[in-house]
Amino acid sequence: MAKSYSWSRWSLPLRVALIFAAAGIALAIIGIIKGTVPANLLSIFLALLISGGSWGVVSWAVATAIVDVERDVAEDTGDE
Numbered sequence: 700m701a702k703s704y705s706w707s708r709w710s711l712p713l714r715v716a717l718i719f720a721a722a723g724i725a726l727a728i729i730g731i732i733k734g735t736v737p738a739n740l741l742s743i744f745l746a747l748l749i750s751g752g753s754w755g756v757v758s759w760a761v762a763t764a765i766v767d768v769e770r771d772v773a774e775d776t777g778d779e
Contacts (some may be wrong), residue, residue: 711766716759722727 706714727750730736736746 712759712762715762716755719758720751721757723750723752726750 724747727736727746728766731743731746736742
């Protein structure tokens, strides 16, 4: 039987990264429609990959840092 993966089981940084990667891809699609990307399959693929990848990785890194800092603060104050 296949495992059921729900959105809430994923870590917060991963969920944030997926949301921002989707936003980056959506903005790239808008750029493609407006004609700022050459009508070449490789150019379109790279635009989507770079946009989604960079937005996803950066947002994941920021969210991971925030979660780590919050965890450290909670440990220091004893508010776990």
